[in-house]
Each structure stands twice: as structure tokens, then as C-alpha cells.
Amino acid sequence: MVALPPPDLFELYYNGQFNNRTSDVRASAGVTMSRGVSAEGTRADPSAADMLLNNRHGDYSRRNPMSALYGKIGPNTPMRYSVDAGYPYLLLPGDTSSALTTPDAAVLGVTDLDIRIEVALDSYTTAQEAVSRFLNSGNNCSWSLQVGNGLQLSWYPDGSFASQKTAGIGVQLPAIPRQRIAFRVVLDVNTGAGGHLVSFYWAPSITATMWNPLGTATAGTGTTTVFDGAAGLQLGTNTGLVGTGLKGRIYAFQLWDGATGVRKVNVDFSTAKAGDTSFTDTGGLVWTKAGAAALANRHVRMAGEVPAWTPQRDASGADRTVPITPAGITRRLDAGTKPLESALLRYLRAAGPIECWPLIDGAQATSGAPLVGTAPAVVLPGSTYVWADGELADWIEPVIHLTGGGRIIAPLPAHASAATGWSVDWPFSQLDSLVTCSVTEGSATGRTWTVSLDPSTNKIQLFTFTAAGATTLQGEISPANVFNDVPHVVRLTTASSGGSVGWSLYLDGVLAVAGADTPAAVPLQNVDVLAGLSGSFKSMALGYITYWGSSAPSAADFYRALTGFQGETAGARFLRLCTEQGVPAALMGTASATTPLGVQKREKFLDALASLARADGGYVLEQRDDRALAFRPRQTLYNQPPAITLDFSTGVISEPFRPLDDEKLSENDVAVTREGGTFASAVQLTGPLSVQDPPAGIGRYDVAHTLSLAADAQALQQAAWRLHVGTVDGLRYPQITLDLGNPRVWPLIRAVYLADVGDKIRLTGLPDDYGPDDVDLIIRGYKETVTEKTWRITFTCTPGAPYDVLQLGAPAYSRLATAGSQLASAITATATSLSVTTTGTTLWTTAAGDRPFDIVVGGERMTVTNLTGATSPQTFTVTRSVNGVVKSHVAGTALQIARPVVYAL
Incomplete structure (x- = not known):
């Protein structure tokens, strides 16, 4: 039996580090944790835990000045809870001497390199050496793979460092810090066309059957070779090719000979134990750790915060405890009642301008509060305006509405970042009369830059006025086409060089006109908006006047924020x-x-x-x-390899195990509305889950979604996808429970602990009454309990079949079914020749290279080994009862691809 409770670690953060407080956790009360989406919800709940801490020592009585933790813990103190379980991984600290090594062996020699490694790194942007076959002396350099800021392969045709060849990709790696991911690099030393080729890939795990390309393959001129010297293999060490060794975890490593397709080295640590200093892998290679490398099996199960410390004691006062309910950070992030903010306001708060006047003040305001400093924007006497009545766009806070002639002026603070250049943005809308937007430089020049917006001429013009009264038209935008109800922004940018200043005028994030003037620009002293020069001013919505230094974000980024980041992924x-x-x-x-x-x-x-x-x-x-x-x-x-495979027949799945054959998740009439745009619908008209009344269908289950989408065309695509997800025909398995203390489950514990929300569980060996085929599930959340006598995890799941999508080059995911097929005549339980009628317009492929593949007829899975016929009906030669179903079938029985795929959204 597995010893309970499993080795665990509870840590609290104080004194600048995490501290071990495991001895205070009451094992009898246990630890319960939850994560992800519960039941059939659509939004992940904050991670949560419950545990009881011993407080007989009084450390957690944080109000007591005599407590050892007085002043060190409080609301939202960070915590971590970890469990040691399963066979180990290689833990590396990132120094130059820690590694796992094996000496030279004959199996290390390959013709074409095919290197595969599964890691979880602290950073995927820091260059680190992952694995190498390399000695710094004796001309024994073979190859090395570096990870971080992309991938890079170095190899050495004659073993000398001078012969080094490299190929790499600088793309961002598709992983978050400490996320498990597999990388693969293939060196084809001879493409057959007088060159060589290096290709890079990634996958969720090293066991993936389909690898995703990373960047563009690197083609080299001339054939090449990989030196087979006396160097062994090193996992995680630093040969000096980059500045550091690997920091993080290695879960598996494989070396293949790409020329023969033979796996030469396979390290998955399944033959090792945590704490070992050496072990022998499944292929007989002996691996030994060096430096601070360690074989460890610790898994963080929750990182959160303790929101409250409530001391409790029994009637005698002898037993004192503190129950705590750690939670994830979204609990705190969802607190508070701060008013909602637009994308533009959020952007400006984060971007850090020198000053900004949003002009979003309330109806009774007398001035515009600054976003950064203290000096308000003042509306001068005689102006006609209404606060909180102007609309730049309906997704932006209401701004000031100038309804007649008027003037707004504000002082600009002196700032070192504007000494050699500056930018000013004037966002506006609903402008129908002449307006000038001006900024005045300090006393060194006294120069005023004025942007004139004139709907009568459909022009935007830039003027400069000197202190002596000279006026210069610097440039103009014509036609401007901005005098409407759509939000627009004009930006003026200057940059000094020598005794002159270059200027640029941007309209809606695009450079429209540029030029130069003298003398050099100096920081500004005020900003000024004057409306009504034409004497017939009617309307202007104005807000978010922003002053930047020389390192302003791009005008395009400001405009994207103004327009709500439309089209952003x-x-x-x-x-x-x-x-x-x-x-x-x-x-x-x-x-x-x-x-x-x-x-x-x-x-x-x-x-x-x-x-x-x-x-x-x-x-x-x-x-x-x-x-x-x-x-x-x-x-x-999409198309994930299963993170966990559970064979029901081996007794690894615990009660309660309650598959449901219902219509709870059914959506067969789906409408999707694009926010601010059109709508589209998709309806399942035929089949067992169609909108037809029973028994032809299940009746109408209509649902409407309103989604943030960039274009109207997406509404139909989204509706079709959601219809696909909502018409999965099969049993539901909403909960899968595993007793981690069950010895039959113990070999799976590493996979269980690495699995997370969004990963796939595959169920095999199910009883006949649950159906003959394997079932895939997507993990939406889980609940885990660790006590003295119990160690269980319950996964909340939804069907995984909808996420099998077309993927060219992957045999399991590259076949689309015909529009409809059926048996042209009845067959017995043992017949191996089928006559198949295609009810659609496209026939089944007869190309020999497209076989074998599996079909399903009346619940029986068959493997098609040959297919002939240029017209319908076609003749299929099959292997029967692949899934154990033995039965005859009548004419007209539907026939389809086994595990059909669809086009991905």
C-alpha cells in the first residue's frame, strides 16, 4: 500500500523568503484544494484550499506582540503547498556545473540528428544549454542544443570547435514559465539536393505523435556530418557556448537517428527514484548527477494567499488552532468597487505619460483633473460647454462637450524626458467647426505650435508662431476626412538635433506629414485648445489630451487604444x-x-x-x-496527446463513476451576435441530436452568445463551431475520481500530477454498456484532498471529441468524412466486403497511400484495407470487429470515418 499521507510541504512567505511550516498542518483535518472551472460553469473560480494549523505555540496569533510571526504575517500572506509523488524529474539550478551525464557509448552515434527533450523552464527567454554531446578538449565536439529566445543547434563535422555550424530560430517559444513543453530539432545532413536542413518543432509532450513547426526550417548549402567522438551526453550542463546552464526541470529526453527512424536513447526517469545520485535508464545507459543537479518529485499543488488568520481554541484553552482558507490571486483581483475604465484610460495609466487630461469629470466640474500631476485643465470664462456629455466613442468615458466657442488651457510640467523632443496627442470627435490645438514652448524660444482643424476646407494645418509674431505654415493634411462622429487623434511630435527640430504630424496613428524648423525645440510650458474662431462653432467632443517625452509610445499604439484595440487577438x-x-x-x-x-x-x-x-x-x-x-x-x-490514460478494466477509476447519457450540454440551434455588429446562426437539422422532434432528433435546444469579435464574418464561424461542440453524441463523464493511495494508480501518479486544466484524459477498457470505444475528456477543473487516510483527486471534465480537428500530415487527424455514406446491401457478422453508397457528391478516395483507415458501421469499428470503384456504390475490403463489436448490419446503415475531424475555428 502507498503510505499516507504522502510527503508534503507547506510554506509561508515572510522574512523575504518561503519558510517551511509543514509541522503545523493538522494532518487529521487534511488539506483540500480546488482549481479551474467547477461543474458546467464557464469561468474559472479562484483556486481555493482549506487546512487547519496548530497554534499551540501562538505563532499565528498575529495580534499578539509575543508571537514569533508578529508583524510578519497578515492578510494575503503568500503560501505554497507541495506534494512529493511519483518517479522523479531532473531539477537543475542553472549554474555552470550541474548536470546529468552518461559516458560515451555506441548508441550515441547517429547520422541525422533527431533530438527531443521535454522541459519545464523557469524562463523561456533566457538562453540556456539544454543538452549536449560535447567535450571542450581533444576535438570531441559533437553537438549542442540551446533553449531560450528560440532554439539553436550547434554541430561539429570534424569534432573541432573551429568546424562549428549553427542553425536557429529566434521566435518566442510557446510556453509560460515552468510550463511543461517538448522541443524537437532535426538535422538532415543530406537533403538529396546538395544541401542540409535543420527543422525545429514543439509539442505538449515528448510522446506526441504530431509535432508543430517552430519558425522556418534552416536550409544550408552543402551536405554535412555530425562527428561521432568520445564525448558522452550531458543534460543541462553549460559547455560555454551560452552564458548559463539550464534552470528548471527536464522530464524526458530522447535521441533518435533521423536517417533510420530508430530511437537510440530514451530517458524518462521511470527507472529512478527521487534522491538517487545515479540510475540506469531503460536502454541500459548509466546516468550520474553532477553539481547541484537533483532527481526530485516535488510538485506545487497550489500557490496562493492566506486572506485571514482567525485564532480558535477549545474550552480548556489547551488546544489552539487557526483554520486558513488560502485562495488564488483572482479572489483579491475581483475585490473592490473601482469604476470601470475604458481601454484608453487603462492604457494611459500603464504607459506613463508626463501628463494627461482625460476631461472625463462629472457634470458639476469646473476644471479637468489631471491623470498624473496636480495642475488641472481650466475652461476659460465665456466658454460654452457641458461636462460628461461628449462622446469620443461609446466604449470610452464621456468627455467634455464644447457646444459653443470656448478655450481650454493647462500648464505643462517641466520634465527632463522632454528636453530633446516631445509628443502631444489631441483625441476628438463630433467636430464641425474650426478648432486650433496649440502648445507653447518655454521662454528659450517662445514658439507656439498650432494644429488647425477646419471642416470648411477639410484640412488639418500645422503653423508655428514665434514670440516676434512671425507665422509659418509648416505643413497640411488634405483632405483630412475627420469631421464626423468617429474618434480621431492628431499627434504632433518633435525631435531636436543640433540647432534644428524635426517635426511629424500623425493622423489616427499614421504619419501624415513631416518637416523641420529652427531653432531646436525645448520643453513645453502649456497646452491650449481654442474652439469657435469661425464664430459659428457648434460641437466638439474632446478628451485625453496627453503630453509625452521623447520616448512616447507609438502614435499607432495610442490610436489602437483610442479605438478599443479593435482586431487585437x-x-x-x-x-x-x-x-x-x-x-x-x-x-x-x-x-x-x-x-x-x-x-x-x-x-x-x-x-x-x-x-x-x-x-x-x-x-x-x-x-x-x-x-x-x-x-x-x-x-x-486541439489534437492533444492524452496527459493521462486510464484503463477502467484495471480498477484505477474510483467511485463515484457516473456517466450520464443526457442532453444537458446540447446546443443544436446556436446564434452568435458580434458585439456592435451582425449576428449569425447555425442549426443541426438532421441526426440524433438535431432540432427535429423525437425520435428523429431531440427537439430544439437554442442558445444565444454575444461575443467580442473583430469582424462580422466571425459570427457564422463561431456559431458553427459552438454547434459542433454542442452536438457531441455520446455519454458524458462529468467527474473522474482517482484514489491516489491505490497501488494500481501509483504508476500513474506523475502523469496525474502533471495534468492541468485543458489537458486530455483518455478512458479505455470501458464496460460494454458504456460503448465499445475509447473516450477523450478535457479537464476543466479538479478537487484534491490529502489527509492521514485519504488522498484523492476528482477531475471535472467535458467531452474531448470536439477538439479533434483537421491537421494535415497527421494520419489520425487528416481525414474528413464524406457528406454521407451507407451500406448498399446487408452484410453478415463476418463479411469482409462492403458495398457502400455515397449519398453526397464526393466519393471515397481509392488511393492506396490513403489506407488503412478505420470506419464505424452501426457501432462496429472496421479497418479499411482496400477500396475500389470510380462511381457509387464503391467496394470496401475491411477487417471486422476492431473494437470487439460482432454483429450483422442491414442495408442503409450509416457509415462514417472513425473519430471524424472538422475544420478548426
């Missing part, structure tokens, strides 16, 4: 929002592959994150091992 928005909020965050996968979004509305921070996750179909989560956020997009759910 979900991944990019997640990272930007977290940066603006000051919350550590990381993205799984690549931002460019996530859903393009519409305008960012005025929402609370977590609501904005939920909005982008809802549009993309992914998960915003707290990182399990850090007080930070992570976004797992929908694209990372």
Missing part, C-alpha cells in the same frame, strides 16, 4: 491587460493563433479577461505554482 489582449494591471501573466501557445477580438468595452479587469476567454473558447487560470495568471487558448486544446 485574445492572447495579445490577455497579456496587455495583465501588464496594465501589474499582474504577472503568461500565455500558452502563440497569440497570433488566438481569436481576433472586437472593441474592448469598459469592464472590470477580470470581466475583461472572461470576455476574451469566452470569445476564444479557452481558459484564463491562476498558475498552479505561482501567484500569477495564465491563458490557455482554444488552439492548445
Whole structure:
């Protein structure tokens, strides 16, 4: 039996570090943790835990001055809870001497390199050496792989350092800090066309059957070779090729000979134990640790904060305890009642201008409060205006509305960053009469820069006025086409060089006109907006006048913020929002592959994150091992290898095990509305889950979604995808419970502990009444309990079948079904020849290279070994009863691809 409770570690952060307080955790009360999405919810809850701490020593009585932790703990003290379990991984500190090594052996020699390594690094942007076959002396250099800021392979044709060849990619690696990911590098030494080729890939794990390309393969002229010398292998050490060794974890390593497709080295640590100094891998190689490298099996199960410390005692006062309920950071981030802010206001707070006047003050205001400093923007007497009545756009806070002639002026603070150049942004809308926007330099020049916006001529002109009264037209934008109800922004930028100043005038983030003037520019002393020069001024919405130094963000970025970051992808928005909020965050996968979004509305921070996750179909989560956020997009759910495979017949799944054959998740009539745009719908008209009345279908289950989308065309795409997800025909397995103290489960414990929200569980060996085929599930959340007598985890799951999508080059995911097929005639339980009628317009492929593949007929899985016929019906030669189903089938029985895939959203 597995000893309970498992070795664990409870840590509190004080005195500038995490401190071990495990001895205070009452094992009899246990520790319960939850993470991810509960039940059929759509939004991840804050991670949560319950535990009871012994307080007989009084350390957690934080109000007591005699407590050892007095002044050191309080609300939201950081905590971590970890468990040691499963066979180990290699833990590396990132120094120059720590490694896992094996001496030279015949199996290390390869013709074409195929290196595969599965890691979880503290950083994927710091260059580190991952694995090498390299000796610094004796001309025994073979190859080395570096990870961080992309991937780089170095190899040595004759063994000398001087013969070094390199190939690399500088793309951002699709992983967050400490996320498990596998990388693969293939060197084809002879392409057959007089050259060589280095290709780079990534996958969720080293066991993946399909690897995703990283960057562009590097083609080299001339063939090459890889030196087979006397060097052994080193995992994680530093040969001097980059500045540091690996920092983080190595879970597995494989070396293949790409020329023969033979795996030569396989290190998965399954033959090792935590704490070993050496071990023998499954292929007989002996590995020995060096330096501070360690074989460890510690897994952080929760990183959060303790919101409260409530002392309790029994009636005698002898037993004192403190129950704590640690929570993830989203509990704190969701607190407070701060008014919702627009994307523009959030952006400006984070970007750090010298000064900004949003002019979003209330209806009774008499001046415009500054965003940064203390000097207000003053509306001069005689002006006609209404506060909080102007609209730059409906996603931006109401601004001042100039309804007649008027003038707004504000002093600009002196700032060193503006000594050699500056920028000023004037956002506006609803402008229908002449307005001038001016800035005046300090007394060294007294020069005034004036931008004139004139709807009568459809021009924007830039003038300079000297203290002596000279006027110069510097440049103009014509036609301007900005006199409408759409938000616009004019930016004036200067940069001094020598005795002159270069200027640039931007309109809506695009450089429109540029030039030069003398003398050199100096910092500004005031900003001035004058409306009504034509004598017939009617309307202008004005706000967010912003003054920058010489290192201003781009005009394009300001305009994107003004327009609510329309078209920004979900991944990019997640990272930007977290940066603006000051919350550590990381993205799984690549931002460019996530859903393009519409305008960012005025929402609370977590609501904005939920909005982008809802549009993309992914998960915003707290990182399990850090007080930070992570976004797992929908694209990372596609075509995953299973993180855990559970064979029901071996008794690894515990009660309660209650599959459901219901329609609770059914959505067969889906409408999607793009916020601010059009709508589209998708309806399942035929089949067992169609909108037809029973028994032809299940009736209508209609649902409507309103999503932030960049373009109207996305509404139909989203509706079709959500219809696909909502019409999965099969049993539901909402909860899967594993008893981690069960010896039959123990071999799986490492996989269980590495699995996280969004990963795939595969169920095999299910009873006949649950169906004959394997079932894939997506983990949405889990609850784990560790006590003296219990160690269990319950995964909350939804069907994984919808995330099998078309992926060219992957046999399991590259076949699309015909529009409809059925048996042309009845077959017996043993017949191996089928006559198949295609009811659609496209026939089944008869190319020999497209076989074998599996089909399903009446619940029986068959393997197609041959297929003939240029017209319907076609003849299939099959192997019967692949899934154990033995039965005859009548004419007209539907036939389809086994595990059909669809086009990804």
C-alpha cells in the first residue's frame, strides 16, 4: 500500500523568503484544494484550499506582540503547498556545473540528428544549454542544443570547435514559465539536393505523435556530418557556448537517428527514484548527477494567499488552532468597487505619460483633473460647454462637450524626458467647426505650435508662431476626412538635433506629414485648445489630451487604444491587460493563433479577461505554482496527446463513476451576435441530436452568445463551431475520481500530477454498456484532498471529441468524412466486403497511400484495407470487429470515418 499521507510541504512567505511550516498542518483535518472551472460553469473560480494549523505555540496569533510571526504575517500572506509523488524529474539550478551525464557509448552515434527533450523552464527567454554531446578538449565536439529566445543547434563535422555550424530560430517559444513543453530539432545532413536542413518543432509532450513547426526550417548549402567522438551526453550542463546552464526541470529526453527512424536513447526517469545520485535508464545507459543537479518529485499543488488568520481554541484553552482558507490571486483581483475604465484610460495609466487630461469629470466640474500631476485643465470664462456629455466613442468615458466657442488651457510640467523632443496627442470627435490645438514652448524660444482643424476646407494645418509674431505654415493634411462622429487623434511630435527640430504630424496613428524648423525645440510650458474662431462653432467632443517625452509610445499604439484595440487577438489582449494591471501573466501557445477580438468595452479587469476567454473558447487560470495568471487558448486544446490514460478494466477509476447519457450540454440551434455588429446562426437539422422532434432528433435546444469579435464574418464561424461542440453524441463523464493511495494508480501518479486544466484524459477498457470505444475528456477543473487516510483527486471534465480537428500530415487527424455514406446491401457478422453508397457528391478516395483507415458501421469499428470503384456504390475490403463489436448490419446503415475531424475555428 502507498503510505499516507504522502510527503508534503507547506510554506509561508515572510522574512523575504518561503519558510517551511509543514509541522503545523493538522494532518487529521487534511488539506483540500480546488482549481479551474467547477461543474458546467464557464469561468474559472479562484483556486481555493482549506487546512487547519496548530497554534499551540501562538505563532499565528498575529495580534499578539509575543508571537514569533508578529508583524510578519497578515492578510494575503503568500503560501505554497507541495506534494512529493511519483518517479522523479531532473531539477537543475542553472549554474555552470550541474548536470546529468552518461559516458560515451555506441548508441550515441547517429547520422541525422533527431533530438527531443521535454522541459519545464523557469524562463523561456533566457538562453540556456539544454543538452549536449560535447567535450571542450581533444576535438570531441559533437553537438549542442540551446533553449531560450528560440532554439539553436550547434554541430561539429570534424569534432573541432573551429568546424562549428549553427542553425536557429529566434521566435518566442510557446510556453509560460515552468510550463511543461517538448522541443524537437532535426538535422538532415543530406537533403538529396546538395544541401542540409535543420527543422525545429514543439509539442505538449515528448510522446506526441504530431509535432508543430517552430519558425522556418534552416536550409544550408552543402551536405554535412555530425562527428561521432568520445564525448558522452550531458543534460543541462553549460559547455560555454551560452552564458548559463539550464534552470528548471527536464522530464524526458530522447535521441533518435533521423536517417533510420530508430530511437537510440530514451530517458524518462521511470527507472529512478527521487534522491538517487545515479540510475540506469531503460536502454541500459548509466546516468550520474553532477553539481547541484537533483532527481526530485516535488510538485506545487497550489500557490496562493492566506486572506485571514482567525485564532480558535477549545474550552480548556489547551488546544489552539487557526483554520486558513488560502485562495488564488483572482479572489483579491475581483475585490473592490473601482469604476470601470475604458481601454484608453487603462492604457494611459500603464504607459506613463508626463501628463494627461482625460476631461472625463462629472457634470458639476469646473476644471479637468489631471491623470498624473496636480495642475488641472481650466475652461476659460465665456466658454460654452457641458461636462460628461461628449462622446469620443461609446466604449470610452464621456468627455467634455464644447457646444459653443470656448478655450481650454493647462500648464505643462517641466520634465527632463522632454528636453530633446516631445509628443502631444489631441483625441476628438463630433467636430464641425474650426478648432486650433496649440502648445507653447518655454521662454528659450517662445514658439507656439498650432494644429488647425477646419471642416470648411477639410484640412488639418500645422503653423508655428514665434514670440516676434512671425507665422509659418509648416505643413497640411488634405483632405483630412475627420469631421464626423468617429474618434480621431492628431499627434504632433518633435525631435531636436543640433540647432534644428524635426517635426511629424500623425493622423489616427499614421504619419501624415513631416518637416523641420529652427531653432531646436525645448520643453513645453502649456497646452491650449481654442474652439469657435469661425464664430459659428457648434460641437466638439474632446478628451485625453496627453503630453509625452521623447520616448512616447507609438502614435499607432495610442490610436489602437483610442479605438478599443479593435482586431487585437485574445492572447495579445490577455497579456496587455495583465501588464496594465501589474499582474504577472503568461500565455500558452502563440497569440497570433488566438481569436481576433472586437472593441474592448469598459469592464472590470477580470470581466475583461472572461470576455476574451469566452470569445476564444479557452481558459484564463491562476498558475498552479505561482501567484500569477495564465491563458490557455482554444488552439492548445486541439489534437492533444492524452496527459493521462486510464484503463477502467484495471480498477484505477474510483467511485463515484457516473456517466450520464443526457442532453444537458446540447446546443443544436446556436446564434452568435458580434458585439456592435451582425449576428449569425447555425442549426443541426438532421441526426440524433438535431432540432427535429423525437425520435428523429431531440427537439430544439437554442442558445444565444454575444461575443467580442473583430469582424462580422466571425459570427457564422463561431456559431458553427459552438454547434459542433454542442452536438457531441455520446455519454458524458462529468467527474473522474482517482484514489491516489491505490497501488494500481501509483504508476500513474506523475502523469496525474502533471495534468492541468485543458489537458486530455483518455478512458479505455470501458464496460460494454458504456460503448465499445475509447473516450477523450478535457479537464476543466479538479478537487484534491490529502489527509492521514485519504488522498484523492476528482477531475471535472467535458467531452474531448470536439477538439479533434483537421491537421494535415497527421494520419489520425487528416481525414474528413464524406457528406454521407451507407451500406448498399446487408452484410453478415463476418463479411469482409462492403458495398457502400455515397449519398453526397464526393466519393471515397481509392488511393492506396490513403489506407488503412478505420470506419464505424452501426457501432462496429472496421479497418479499411482496400477500396475500389470510380462511381457509387464503391467496394470496401475491411477487417471486422476492431473494437470487439460482432454483429450483422442491414442495408442503409450509416457509415462514417472513425473519430471524424472538422475544420478548426
